[in-house]
Amino acid sequence: MAPEQGPPGVRIRGLTVVYRTAAGELPAVSGVDLDLAPGTITGVVGESGSGKSTLALSLLNAVQPPGRIAAGSVEIDGLGDVVALGGEGLRRARGRHVGYVFQAAQNSLNPLKTVGKQVLDLGRSHGVENPRGLLADARDLLGRMGLDGARVLDSYQHELSGGMRQRVGIMLALVLNARLVVLDEPTTALDMITQATILRIVREVHAERGLTTLVITHDLGVVAEVADRLAVMYGGRVAEQGPTREVLAGPRHPYTRGLLGAVPRLVGDIGEAHALPGRPPTLADIPADGCVFRGRCPLRMDVCETGRPPVVVSGSRSAACHALRDDDGHDDGDGPVVAAATGEEQA
Numbered sequence: 001m002a003p004e005q006g007p008p009g010v011r012i013r014g015l016t017v018v019y020r021t022a023a024g025e026l027p028a029v030s031g032v033d034l035d036l037a038p039g040t041i042t043g044v045v046g047e048s049g050s051g052k053s054t055l056a057l058s059l060l061n062a063v064q065p066p067g068r069i070a071a072g073s074v075e076i077d078g079l080g081d082v083v084a085l086g087g088e089g090l091r092r093a094r095g096r097h098v099g100y101v102f103q104a105a106q107n108s109l110n111p112l113k114t115v116g117k118q119v120l121d122l123g124r125s126h127g128v129e130n131p132r133g134l135l136a137d138a139r140d141l142l143g144r145m146g147l148d149g150a151r152v153l154d155s156y157q158h159e160l161s162g163g164m165r166q167r168v169g170i171m172l173a174l175v176l177n178a179r180l181v182v183l184d185e186p187t188t189a190l191d192m193i194t195q196a197t198i199l200r201i202v203r204e205v206h207a208e209r210g211l212t213t214l215v216i217t218h219d220l221g222v223v224a225e226v227a228d229r230l231a232v233m234y235g236g237r238v239a240e241q242g243p244t245r246e247v248l249a250g251p252r253h254p255y256t257r258g259l260l261g262a263v264p265r266l267v268g269d270i271g272e273a274h275a276l277p278g279r280p281p282t283l284a285d286i287p288a289d290g291c292v293f294r295g296r297c298p299l300r301m302d303v304c305e306t307g308r309p310p311v312v313v314s315g316s317r318s319a320a321c322h323a324l325r326d327d328d329g330h331d332d333g334d335g336p337v338v339a340a341a342t343g344e345e346q347a
């Protein structure tokens with residue numbers, strides 16, 4: 001995948017990732033289908049434990065034991081199915097093709113090496129032949145993000161603020177010219193002003209470098225700010241997905257409605273916000289059959305106990321819910337189409 005080839009598309013199909021626990025192997029991600037269209041920013045949102053980070057790690061086939069990808073494929077343009085990749089091919093793909101900014105990137109730099117040294121290490125591990133050119137690229141990227149690049153390259157982690165470290169993380173994900181970038185909780189632990197700055201930088205760098213970007217977050221405000229499309233995850237499954245504006249303006253899945261109702265700044269008056277009752281499931285109590293959200297769902301019906309929710313597709317949106325199957329009230333004119341009740345999604 002040469003840089004001039006344009007941003008890659010990604011097709012995730014039937015992805016199931018399990019972790020080995022005392023109770024056996026349990027799915028953290030279960031039958032997920034998701035498309036990342038080339039050149040777009042997709043946001044994956046959900047409460048803690050919904051499987052977002054596990055899904056993101058699967059894009060690099062980087063799920064670590066006791067986890068493993070048990071089924072499905074992750075097709076990346078120019079790279080093929082990363083689930084089938086291994087060894088050297090996989091190592092080279094990470095960084096070169098897929099740039100990854102880990103959760104808590106503020107703390108993931110090596111405290112014993114300057115940022116510049118870490119750039120050189122990264123280049124060496126990927127066989128970059130022109131280290132000076134790499135450092136110049138790193139300096140330019142940092143400058144592009146409003147930092148004094150030369151100074152940051154000479155700095156150690158403890159000399160940088162949280163927002164600066166986050167920008168260094170983004171630079172490290174981009175400096176090898178990866179065109180697919182995964183950002184896991186890019187703004188957690190940052191103050192509001194720094195958060196807004198980082199999101200602006202994500203949008204600008206995405207557009208300027210022609211990237212396909214996946215942003216993982218628990219914060220609907222973050223996806224509202226940056227994402228063209230969003231996927232809402234719950235209990236390891238995609239509950240609803242579609243264009244961000246449409247989903248936020250008219251959520252269909254009861255979980256999405258609950259999440260939105262719990263965010264004061266998106267619904268206006270703080271008095272109108274209602275916390276979603278209950279807690280998200282842990283691996284041990286995700287129901288094996290039926291709908292994973294039924295325990296907290298105001299629309300719960302008998303069928304939710306046993307049948308996996310059908311994916312109701314309408315235009316470029318879809319939601320997996322038994323209640324929507326008979327619900328004409330949300331039809332956007334195309335008429336909802338019920339897809340197979342296997343968790344398959346149409347993006």
Ligand SMILES: Nc1ncnc2c1ncn2[C@@H]1O[C@H](COP(=O)(O)OP(=O)(O)OP(=O)(O)O)[C@@H](O)[C@H]1O
Pocket residue numbers: 019020021028046047048049050051052053054055065066067218281282283
């Ligand atoms: N190494 C592991 N061993 C066992 N279970 C794990 C492991 N890593 C994650 N899990 C479980 O898998 C489920 C999904 O975790 P994951 O980190 O993907 O969710 P998340 O939505 O990213 O949550 P968070 O926002 O808290 O990171 C959770 O129930 C979690 O406890």
